[in-house]
Amino acid sequence: MRKVVFPHSGIQVGGSIISASLIIDHLNHSPHWEAEAIYPGEGPASELYREMNLKTSIVPIHENSIRNIHHSAGWKGKLRALKAYRESYVSARKYLQEKRPDLVHLNDDTSILTWGVAAKKQGIPVIWHIRQEKGNHVLDTIRLRYANYLIYIAKNTSFRFEQQAAKPASRIIYNGVNLSTYWHPAVKREVKERLGLHPDRLLVGFVGNLKKAKRPEWFIAACIQGLEEGLDFDAIVIGEDYEGGAYRKQLQAQIEESGFGSRIKLQGYEAHPEEWMRAMDVFGLTSVSEPFGRVVIEAMASGAAVVATAAGGVPEILTDQEDGLLSDTNDPVHFYQQLKTLIQNASLRDQLAGKALATVHRRFSAEETSRQIQSVYDELLYEPILYRIGDAPR
Numbered sequence: 044m045r046k047v048v049f050p051h052s053g054i055q056v057g058g059s060i061i062s063a064s065l066i067i068d069h070l071n072h073s074p075h076w077e078a079e080a081i082y083p084g085e086g087p088a089s090e091l092y093r094e095m096n097l098k099t100s101i102v103p104i105h106e107n108s109i110r111n112i113h114h115s116a117g118w119k120g121k122l123r124a125l126k127a128y129r130e131s132y133v134s135a136r137k138y139l140q141e142k143r144p145d146l147v148h149l150n151d152d153t154s155i156l157t158w159g160v161a162a163k164k165q166g167i168p169v170i171w172h173i174r175q176e177k178g179n180h181v182l183d184t185i186r187l188r189y190a191n192y193l194i195y196i197a198k199n200t201s202f203r204f205e206q207q208a209a210k211p212a213s214r215i216i217y218n219g220v221n222l223s224t225y226w227h228p229a230v231k232r233e234v235k236e237r238l239g240l241h242p243d244r245l246l247v248g249f250v251g252n253l254k255k256a257k258r259p260e261w262f263i264a265a266c267i268q269g270l271e272e273g274l275d276f277d278a279i280v281i282g283e284d285y286e287g288g289a290y291r292k293q294l295q296a297q298i299e300e301s302g303f304g305s306r307i308k309l310q311g312y313e314a315h316p317e318e319w320m321r322a323m324d325v326f327g328l329t330s331v332s333e334p335f336g337r338v339v340i341e342a343m344a345s346g347a348a349v350v351a352t353a354a355g356g357v358p359e360i361l362t363d364q365e366d367g368l369l370s371d372t373n374d375p376v377h378f379y380q381q382l383k384t385l386i387q388n389a390s391l392r393d394q395l396a397g398k399a400l401a402t403v404h405r406r407f408s409a410e411e412t413s414r415q416i417q418s419v420y421d422e423l424l425y426e427p428i429l430y431r432i433g434d435a436p437r
Contacts, residue, residue: 045145046142049150051083052109054084069413070413077098081102147159156185177203187207192423196216196356197215217335220341222409231321246277250316262280263307267301281316316341332355335355353372368381
């Protein structure tokens, strides 16, 4: 049996954490693989993994280092980050020397400069899962030296290294979703009632970390406008502000000042957002950038009709007017018009939701994602000569 480890640089839950959890779960149901997640400290992500019965280890670094490694603004911040990188590298090197896994599978830009370096120096193959659209060109040149293989989550992210002269082999593998987690045969009325929501009122929802790139204020503004125009629905925003809380306070003030505090709810972090997504009739994505848009396939799998900005990889998921509605990434008025259409048109809502569910079944199952990733593992371990730095992408 082969062992693959999934080191993460942070402790919060995000799309990459969810995606990696599904890969690990499927690997552990294979007779050929043992998979383990590694975190630098305890937090929501490790709690979620243990709840899912996924093997999880803590390879600790100082709590301040976890924070500093992700916040390096200014020269002082960069010095603190360098110290944190060093600490993480030393911890990674020690773990790899002791455990000697067969593969290291990395899911963020930070880990490649710590765990990637440590693994490469010990001759352990490294897969770098590219989940960001952009990166610093100089740093990316360094990062690429420590990856044996690249997995892009969308064609959108594959453009990131176009200007790089030397790249390892690569493949595009879309994120998958566990359909049984999101789809439930119960009618939405029953789900709403169980969650304490108004059972007979349309529910419009947003799910995502509360940060400016996600633009939840657009979603809230659209909901406010709809309620002002007399549309009858409730709205819920699920997600947390991990940058100190000022942004969440701004969003809460936006809701309170509108006078619709009883109809628009800022729910905060939910360990199991799928329970709420199953209640949503309409899902809205307002991101200015989205490397893939994992939450979109989750909403589609939940039976919601989706309206989303055409940001990043989202058009690779949705076909406008077929299994969802796309809106102009830079036009909040257009987003509202598309949202309003779904709120008012029940027939279109049902049609798009049904086709969206079929799309997820056909293209974005976690089983298919896992199968493709395991094929990469097999190639990398049994045909290593194909994956030297500088080989042309396949």
